[in-house]
Amino acid sequence: MRDVSRLAGVSTMTVSRVLADPETVAAETRARVLAAVEQLGYVPDRVAGSLSSRRTNFVAAILPTLTNANFADTAHALTEVLRPADYQLLIGYTMYRLEEEERLIRAMLPRRPDAVVLASCHHTKAAHQLLVRAGVPVIEIWETATQPIDHAVGFSNYDVGRAAARHLIDLGHRRIGALGPGQAGAARDYRGEDRMTGFAAALREAGLADDLVIHHGEVPVGFDHGRQALGEVLARAPDVEAVFAVSDISAWGALMECQRRGIRVPHDLSLMGFGDFDIGRQCVPALTTVGVDARAIGSRTGELLMALLNGTHAPEPEIIDMGFRLIPRETTAQASRRRARKPAKGAS
Numbered sequence: 001m002r003d004v005s006r007l008a009g010v011s012t013m014t015v016s017r018v019l020a021d022p023e024t025v026a027a028e029t030r031a032r033v034l035a036a037v038e039q040l041g042y043v044p045d046r047v048a049g050s051l052s053s054r055r056t057n058f059v060a061a062i063l064p065t066l067t068n069a070n071f072a073d074t075a076h077a078l079t080e081v082l083r084p085a086d087y088q089l090l091i092g093y094t095m096y097r098l099e100e101e102e103r104l105i106r107a108m109l110p111r112r113p114d115a116v117v118l119a120s121c122h123h124t125k126a127a128h129q130l131l132v133r134a135g136v137p138v139i140e141i142w143e144t145a146t147q148p149i150d151h152a153v154g155f156s157n158y159d160v161g162r163a164a165a166r167h168l169i170d171l172g173h174r175r176i177g178a179l180g181p182g183q184a185g186a187a188r189d190y191r192g193e194d195r196m197t198g199f200a201a202a203l204r205e206a207g208l209a210d211d212l213v214i215h216h217g218e219v220p221v222g223f224d225h226g227r228q229a230l231g232e233v234l235a236r237a238p239d240v241e242a243v244f245a246v247s248d249i250s251a252w253g254a255l256m257e258c259q260r261r262g263i264r265v266p267h268d269l270s271l272m273g274f275g276d277f278d279i280g281r282q283c284v285p286a287l288t289t290v291g292v293d294a295r296a297i298g299s300r301t302g303e304l305l306m307a308l309l310n311g312t313h314a315p316e317p318e319i320i321d322m323g324f325r326l327i328p329r330e331t332t333a334q335a336s337r338r339r340a341r342k343p344a345k346g347a348s
Contacts, residue, residue: 001044007036019044041133044110058088059305060113062104064096064120064189065220070275071119074141074298078117081302085309087114094120096187096219102127109134115305121145121152122190137308137315139301143191144321151308153301153320157191160290160324161198164244164272167288167326169206172335173242173270176203177212179229179254180246187219192246195274199244212237221246226253234261241270241335248273248280248289255283255331266333276327285330292324 005012010029018025018033025033036042059082063071079089090113092104102124108116109130115137123131131138131149138150145152161178168176180196181189193215200210214236216229226245230253233240245251251273258265265271265285273280276291300320307313 001042003040004033004036004042007040008032054112055114056112057086058090058111058113059115059117060108060111061089061091061117062101062108062119063091063093066091066093068220069277070292070294071142073294074119074301077295077298078302079298081299081306085306087305096189098122098124098127098188099186102130105130114309115139117141117301117305120190121148122188137305139304141297141301143194144319148317148319150315151304151318151320153297153304153322155292155322155324156198157194158198158201160274161195161200161244162202163324163326164195164274164290165199165202165206167272167328168242168244168270168332169202169208171242171270171332174208174335175212175237175239175241176208176243177214177233177237177240178244178246179226179233179250180213180215181219181221181225182217183215185218189219189221189246192219192221195246212240212243221250223249223253223256226250226255227257230254230257242332243269243271245271245273248275248277248287251287251289251331252279252283255287265331270332272332280329288329288332289327290324291327293322297322 001012001015005015010033014025014029015033018030022030061075063075065071075089075091082089090108092108094100094104105127113136116131116134117139119142121140121143140148140152141154143152143154144156178196178199181192183193196213200213203210212233214229214232216232217225230243233243243254245254251271254271255265258269263269272288274290276289280287280289300322304313
């Protein structure tokens with residue numbers, strides 16, 4: 001604040017008034033102070049006067065959504081690790097919008113979190129700069145960034161896509177599609193897009209076409225995404241043999257569409273998803289998927305945070321790969337088991 005006051009040529013009290021109650025300060029003076037704030041990149045410390053320890057005992061966590069069970073499990077596990085040390089989690093959600101993430105970062109940093117956790121490695125340029133200058137540990141999760149801001153705890157979504165494609169190829173399928181997230185609009189699922197990119201790359205490496213790897217609809221994907229996207233694939237290639245969906249949620253919608261059309265899974269079409277959601281375990285037939293340990297990601301992130309905050313971990317950037325596992329169930333089968341597909345009900 002003293003730096004701002006010197007640059008603006010006013011007292012620190014005037015700076016404080018501009019930030020707390022700008023209407024009480026003359027417009028010209030207010031403009032000079034705000035210009036100095038912008039030039040210096042000053043972030044007001046809302047709690048500096050009452051916390052001589054410089055610790056606020058809260059961690060800012062920014063997630064894409066609160067309705068995804070996996071992100072909820074990660075947040076819950078992270079909270080369980082932080083609670084014994086009297087740290088609280090302040091959660092914001094972006095709905096997959098980078099601009100909203102930047103807004104949340106700007107809103108949270110003035111409250112001086114002791115650390116920031118983000119379920120993304122993709123940020124606006126301004127958000128990236130704010131995080132780099134925050135002066136607190138920053139952990140990006142649910143991905144393994146090649147160049148993290150500080151640290152990353154997650155897995156390779158690209159490798160998930162490759163593993164899914166290899167599973168379907170190894171079953172003998174050759175006409176293979178994938179149902180990916182839409183790429184238009186303000187909301188983007190970059191993790192899902194990475195899975196689709198890895199999937200398409202594995203198809204090409206096997207000498208197979210990737211023209212049925214489609215991006216459809218809006219983000220986040222829901223049950224209807226699977227229904228509509230599968231319909232698009234079938235319209236392009238009625239002979240498609242296997243399909244990978246970006247999420248179990250989308251895969252469930254595709255499974256229901258198969259039932260409506262009289263397509264037998266896995267006899268007529270192999271189908272798999274990602275996420276190992278409960279709905280995939282409970283549906284009939286049970287969904288083949290790629291699973292990640294969401295709770296382990298949260299726990300490992302919490303452990304790393306505590307080590308960083310306690311000074312028992314070196315601050316150098318670290319990437320912790322938590323891995324993933326392919327979970328074969330009942331919706332995929334060897335191509336040799338496939339029989340002639342029955343025409344959809346009502347088809348001529």
